[in-house]
Amino acid sequence: MTPPSLTAPGLTPPDIVRCAYAELVVTDLAASREFYVDILGLVVSYEDENTIYLRSLEEFIHHNLVLRRGPIAGAAVLAFRVRTPGDVDLAEAYYQALGCRTERRPDGFVRGIGDAVRVIDPLGFPYEFFYAVDHVERLAWHYELYTPGALVRLDHFNQVTPDVPRGLEYLEGIGFRVTEDIEDEDGIVYAAWMRRKDTVHDTALTGGAGPRLHHVAFSTHEKHNILAICDKLGALRRSDAIERGPGRHGVSNAFYLYIRDPDGHRIEIYTQDYYTGDPDNPVVRWDVHDNQRRDWWGNPVVPSWYTDASVVLDLDGVPQPLAEREQPSEMAVTIGADGFSYTRKGDVDEGFKLGAQL
């Protein structure tokens, strides 16, 4: 079979507004409900015995997250909203031109969404594009529903793929713009962040065996909201759900936390990146050896954060096969016996923050 093309020169890609929702397959729906609703406080827009539709407090479209009961945990789709109904047609034509599998459903794939197309993209990810959506109440003013760790927006996805520049070529082709990346002195790209809305990203590519979903990120208003989630996980004796952080990212300048749901799906809680909406928004390039790129405070990235990710499913719900990354991994070049990082470039003294922590 011919692999899909990365770009379709001459074809107009869909005008993507933003990342809109993810559909995750979970193996124990009750356990997932406890995690996302009881602990994280996402709002149930609809639920039945097999599915839960969740949204953040400032959202007005039907959902930002669909949890669907299934035998194997995985990411069923990453969905983007497009600007007009016609953009769904453009998306379908575009991916067909790329040679990708597509499936169009005028009544939508999930509750609350109308006409939509799902595709397996050139990187192997299941993407959905839709315009039509049920409006629900934007609960922004409903402070009686806020928890101390209130999640107010879906912010972004993060995808693992073996060859980041190849992924960038494809995503730039459908209109994404790079805001930041991590490179080394030889030009190897380890990760890149891309946006449609006015934030640092709607999705990011992390180099590694893929296609896999690295995480889905929700926003809070303030940093203390993220700390409150940690405090609550501790109170519930579930602090082992905290994988990494909280901390300040170098990339994006946002404050972050990574937690793992009962199936191991990674959720980031994120706040306070910067406006990127200008056409000439400066791209920030980070040196892979800069110890503050992933955590501005130099705190270590745990190995699981580099190695673990969720499988993604094809349009039939079958896990996609993985391709290994051929270039060096970020983990290998930065930590442990084989890697090195610096706090101050040219400063050879490696303190307790770099070597001894891992």
Next chain:
Amino acid sequence: MTPPSLTAPGLTPPDIVRCAYAELVVTDLAASREFYVDILGLVVSYEDENTIYLRSLEEFIHHNLVLRRGPIAGAAVLAFRVRTPGDVDLAEAYYQALGCRTERRPDGFVRGIGDAVRVIDPLGFPYEFFYAVDHVERLAWHYELYTPGALVRLDHFNQVTPDVPRGLEYLEGIGFRVTEDIEDEDGIVYAAWMRRKDTVHDTALTGGAGPRLHHVAFSTHEKHNILAICDKLGALRRSDAIERGPGRHGVSNAFYLYIRDPDGHRIEIYTQDYYTGDPDNPVVRWDVHDNQRRDWWGNPVVPSWYTDASVVLDLDGVPQPLAEREQPSEMAVTIGADGFSYTRKGDVDEGFKLGAQL
């Protein structure tokens, strides 16, 4: 003289990216510098004996605020960035078609800005449109420069105009979208908020004698940053610069503070409104009698906030004449002997928060 048209059907308006900077004429440049630099912590991009160029910490274009010494305090221009160099041409042609005075300067009107056009718009405001701009360092990661009340972005302008629907017709014609407004049961519109970027507004129209500039707003990351500005003004025995707030807006759901600079120009400090970037973002309409519309906590709006605003200057620096509002004023219909407001619609009991406070 024929008044300008409000719209130019058939002409393509410029693609406005966002509000970008304001130029204010101040009568005592040293006093203004103390206010904006020493107290508020804006960063000096450039200054000479007559002018100071200031930016917020996350900005990468040359400035967000120009302070220029002059004999009469006023607003010299409200400047918007457009998407491409060609959009400056579109802007010039558009306003000429409206019958507005325009002035084009390929080298820009102020330092740091290139090819730009300034116009006196149909509402009497001096607007500038530009694409070309010097990039400066985005100081987002320079936490050693942050003060407790750090201002990170320019958020919006707010303009006073007698006839809000007339102003809306014009601004929608050049591409702004309404996000919220304040109306009464007879359809009288008292104020409206309009956006280009993904926030609640890039500018707003407030009904009143105009054209006048109501305020320029800067963003902080968190609410405590705004409180810190109040604390500092108190410590400097300048708490009388605090005009209104801090508080939570009903409109926009943002946390706010209004302060007055040494010339009386009003600056809002603002944080945490919501994402509005979807094409069908729901418009929020507030009842003018709802006591929580302007302050979600029902705290009184001081009369000066309704009555005071900065004169705006024409392209020669001459103050624009004012036209009075013919419809009822929001202040008159909501506070004092002639107005009424409610906390709970239909609840006749007016407590100490409504009547007795003013």
Next chain:
Amino acid sequence: MTPPSLTAPGLTPPDIVRCAYAELVVTDLAASREFYVDILGLVVSYEDENTIYLRSLEEFIHHNLVLRRGPIAGAAVLAFRVRTPGDVDLAEAYYQALGCRTERRPDGFVRGIGDAVRVIDPLGFPYEFFYAVDHVERLAWHYELYTPGALVRLDHFNQVTPDVPRGLEYLEGIGFRVTEDIEDEDGIVYAAWMRRKDTVHDTALTGGAGPRLHHVAFSTHEKHNILAICDKLGALRRSDAIERGPGRHGVSNAFYLYIRDPDGHRIEIYTQDYYTGDPDNPVVRWDVHDNQRRDWWGNPVVPSWYTDASVVLDLDGVPQPLAEREQPSEMAVTIGADGFSYTRKGDVDEGFKLGAQL
């Protein structure tokens, strides 16, 4: 009848540890429960059809607030914990020596409290002193119970009495120390703050017709917690419960909010005063005309805050008669036609913050 003495020279007063709980009579217990439990998030230690016992999240004694159903709203008691069981004896003897009515109950007056004495003190207030108390779980680590506006401690009482120096003489006699006060250039004292624990106060005296209870104050950890209470009251369309603030106090340097419960009892929410535990802790004296004494940001004090307070009950539950203040009132000397305040001493210019707001 001979009025009670203010001091009992030669007698050892009880060693008071801190303010511990207040008992308030409320006329609609369900409405009060909604206010204190559903809205403010205080924890129910025990409740029956006539009484609710509430505590803050960091408390380990049985309760900080007792709500008791009754025909007339009032304050039934202000209770202080003493250091040893013997201090209850000392308290009883001390107040008997003053000529005050006392009542001793070895089994306590309310659930959860053991041997206690209640008195009507020389100022007419019902005070209780106890040592024996049931311990309950300190919920400090139970973050799953925290709301965004979590109340973590009882901080202080505030009492209205006509003659503040007279009240000070009595309270210093039983061991309180002054931390701050408000005076004028003639030495008239308008209010004073007194402590036992290491904070600015366990109780304060506010000059006015008394005896009345001005307010009971609970602490939060951070300022955003207080803002969250305001936001929630707005969301519930109960913003008219917000009487004054939020703001920064001059006196105490704490961040504050005053709200009114369904019976009009005033509750302060308070955070971040300073350590006062040293024996020579400096007393801070504020000029009554300093516009930043009550609100550091110069925001106006609403008249109701000066005029309204809860009646207090005698040991039979009968409202205590009021004595008027004979000296000038703080409200009269500072606001309105008869008063004046300054932001900068000697600065005659009174701006919109002083005159025009009230």
Next chain:
Amino acid sequence: MTPPSLTAPGLTPPDIVRCAYAELVVTDLAASREFYVDILGLVVSYEDENTIYLRSLEEFIHHNLVLRRGPIAGAAVLAFRVRTPGDVDLAEAYYQALGCRTERRPDGFVRGIGDAVRVIDPLGFPYEFFYAVDHVERLAWHYELYTPGALVRLDHFNQVTPDVPRGLEYLEGIGFRVTEDIEDEDGIVYAAWMRRKDTVHDTALTGGAGPRLHHVAFSTHEKHNILAICDKLGALRRSDAIERGPGRHGVSNAFYLYIRDPDGHRIEIYTQDYYTGDPDNPVVRWDVHDNQRRDWWGNPVVPSWYTDASVVLDLDGVPQPLAEREQPSEMAVTIGADGFSYTRKGDVDEGFKLGAQL
């Protein structure tokens, strides 16, 4: 030589008010000044070429920290304020009765402090007791001096000693009360926290080779202040000064950060523990294997935090010899190949947070 006794039955110990200041010997005074003044924002009360006296923003005694230039970095003294001048006499007599070396100086050992006694206590630590002190301005209201990470109080010391129960016996003898400790099922005590003022501690004992100073802790008002210090260290490319955290303690429930000064002296930044002033304040006992005892979020304690500490000096400035801990170390029993920790007691599954992180 006879070792000193731990207690002096029948003798009245001094009435200690609180921990008051530490004197640290530093090898590069300019580097230390940059760290404590330029980065942390402590206020200089006095400085000359060999010494810098620093205080926190809410302090009214002359200093909380003395930095003195010397050839070997170490802790020269831990100083406590006592309630009366006579308590200095009591302290001198008490330690003489214990058989400890004491030195009395009526004019004080350092600037700003009057009559004081220094001792080498039974654990080998240099302690000072004083009452007389110069008052300086309490800068609490001087918000123009606040940085985003403003330090407002000295909170506590933490001392390393081999035998914690032995240390407790001594410290309880001079009036300290235990608030929390860490034990195992065999009753081995790994650490204990003791207070005089109304907080969780004025000092703590950590089991290990001693006498050494583990850290000195300063308080901020809010958690974001601590995050701001991390952000600033990152901005200055000094993130390697961050040793551990930020995080939430289990013990004390406070939010924390540990940083290391240029000589390796450890400073904790700390906020929001709870009130402990009642005589029957409940003691909290933590299981040494509870993975949330040191960090409520289960984040790993770095080995250096367990192993490193500052030498302490005798009254002649000579480093005290160390005695090793004979009981198991907390590090050995909880992390790595020899130790174990749990998130949920009885839950055998050890996730990535426990084993794989170290």
